[in-house]
Amino acid sequence: MTAVRETGFAYQAVYRYLMQLMADSSDSGHTRLPSLRQLANRLNVSISTIQYAYSLLEKEGRIYSVAKSGYYARPASCTVLTGNGSDLLETVYVNARHPGMQVLSAEDPVSVQSLDRPLLLLERELLRQYPRQPQLLDQPCGEIELRTALAARYTTSPTYCWHAEDVYIGADLRGMLEILIAVLELKHATILVESPCDWVILRLLQAAEVRVIELPLQACGGLEPQRLAALLSTENVRLMLLSSGLSMPRGTQAPTDNRHAIARLLDEHGTWVLENDCYSELADAADGARLRDLLNPERLLAFSSFEKFIGIEAPYGYVLSRQWKGELQRHFLLRSFRLSPIRQKAIARLYGNGRIDQHLQVLRRLLKERRTPMIHLLRERLGDALHVVEPQGGATVWVQALRPVDMRDVFQRMLKHQVVIAPGELFSLQGLHNRHLRLNLLGHGEHDLAGAIGLLGDALRLAPLE
Structure with a gap:
């Protein structure tokens, strides 16, 4: 080696x-x-x-x-697995990685354009400037240069400001979330989660025996304030998990008045908030307001990762928190993440020289250009079978069947044609979104796109009603 x-x-x-x-x-x-x-x-x-x-x-x-x-x-x-009697999420994962499958279930924005190559070139330059550092100089919570860059990016005012000591960087997003579950002592605790929600997050909470109450997003993209107020008054809620801006997989943002109403309720009840900031950089409106700028920063934690907008060469996850410093540092020491300090420096330089902001402008435009013909084709050919939720960013489209069809049957019919879709039930622990699908057609040409939509239309028409 x-x-x-x-x-x-x-x-x-x-x-x-x-x-x-x-x-x-x-x-x-x-x-x-x-x-x-x-x-x-x-x-x-x-x-x-x-x-x-x-x-x-x-x-x-x-x-x-x-x-x-x-x-x-x-x-x-x-051979392709049909998924009969097995875990649906595992079936999606296995088949999505099978050679020859047409994957409409993925969520990979950087497949359009990544920063992997510039990142590796910058890392190569830095390797010539920095000799290999002794193991004793490793920083268990992340390279200080990158932590400083992230703190500066998240600071918006003297009140909503962050410092390098508030930032913790880990090997990947999953590892960061596992640390948060342990530090916040969420086992058997009750948390509120907007729904639909990323399946990785839901499965981690389920494995940790966290009691999850899901609040469905309304048609406008926001939460129902009255329902939230009732839950905060009657349940012993440890914290609430919310998107900072763009909520995935739905791909929408809460209206300004709704965001303010939710923030006021959380402040009145003194509720801790865990903010999912993984997708806010992918919103079409780059200058959109973030939920964290309306919340009490002393009761806020935010997490995200670089992989969604930089690429596979930057899989690190990170957390921002003003509180829990001792516990977070202890868990990071116990995890002993072995992260490349040079690669972290390279990511920090991409922030510092404006390359990430330039890349994000191009990425947002490309994503929108790819989504537009896909949405047009869905409405043109399947307008009588599907309702398309207009996305405000991201790489996927959230759709709802107009008839109460058995979406598992649709899923398996598509598998027989070597096409993988993501049924909506994957994004809930409580049986919500059974008539929904998340679709991603970004990696397919016009012919493949039309063919896949035709197959989906056939599957929806042939599927039995629930």
């Missing part, structure tokens, strides 16, 4: 190692691959480097992951 790393990035060497490992065991079916930590110890590289390599192999359809089990190599002759 040492010799290979001298001529390329470490993750490329790990990628080649895994390719050879899978080739050596090609006759043994779905071979289980080493865990992230096992492989990091074996090859003497960081866990984040292993994650880069695994993520690349997943995108290429060579491996797949199974929750609480690990990564597996996919045989070339692997």
Whole structure:
């Protein structure tokens, strides 16, 4: 590994190692691959480097992951799973990574344009400037240069200001959320969550035995203040999980008056807020107001990641919090995240030189240009079967069936045609959104798009009613 790393990035060497490992065991079916930590110890590289390599192999359809089990190599002759009797989310994941599948379930904005190449080029320049630092100088909560850049970006006034010591950077978003669940002692606690909600977040809360109460978003994109007020008055709510701006997978933003009403209620009840800021950079209106600028910053935590708008080479997650400093630092020390300080510096420089803002302007425009013909085609061909929720940003479209069809049946009919969709029930723990779908057609040409929509229309018409 040492010799290979001298001529390329470490993750490329790990990628080649895994390719050879899978080739050596090609006759043994779905071979289980080493865990992230096992492989990091074996090859003497960081866990984040292993994650880069695994993520690349997943995108290429060579491996797949199974929750609480690990990564597996996919045989070339692997057949499509129909999902009968199995976990729906696992079925979506496995089939989405199967070679030859048309994936309409993904949520990958940077597939349009990423910053991976500029990031790696800048990292290469920085490697010449900074010698490899001793392990003792590692910063467990993240590189100070990047923490400072993030604090500056989130600061909007003397009241709503952040400092580097308020920022914590981890290997990925999942790891950050696991730390927050532990620090906030959410096990068996009650939290309120806007719905629909990202399935990764929901599954983590479910695994941690958190009591989740879902509040459906209204047609306007906001929450119902009266219902929220009733819950805050009758339930022992530990905190509320809300989007900072753009709410995904719905792709909408709450109106200004609704946002102010919700913020006033939360302030009156002294409710802690956990703000999901993963998608606010992808909103069409780049200067849109953030929920955090209306809340008490002393009872606020915000989390996000770089991967949605930079790319796979920046998988780090981060959290901002003025409180819980001791507990957060302790958990970060226990996790012992081994993050590349040079890559973190490179991300900080992309913020500092304005490259990220330039990239975001282009990315937002490209996403909107790709969504527009997709929405037009959906309304033109399936207007009698689907209602399209007009997105205000992001890479996906949220649609609702006009008839109470069995969406699981639609899902499996599409699988038989080697097309993967994301049923709405994945975005709820309480059986909401059963008539909804999240669609992403960004990676397909005009012919594929029309064909996929035609198949979806057939599946919707043939599916039985609930």
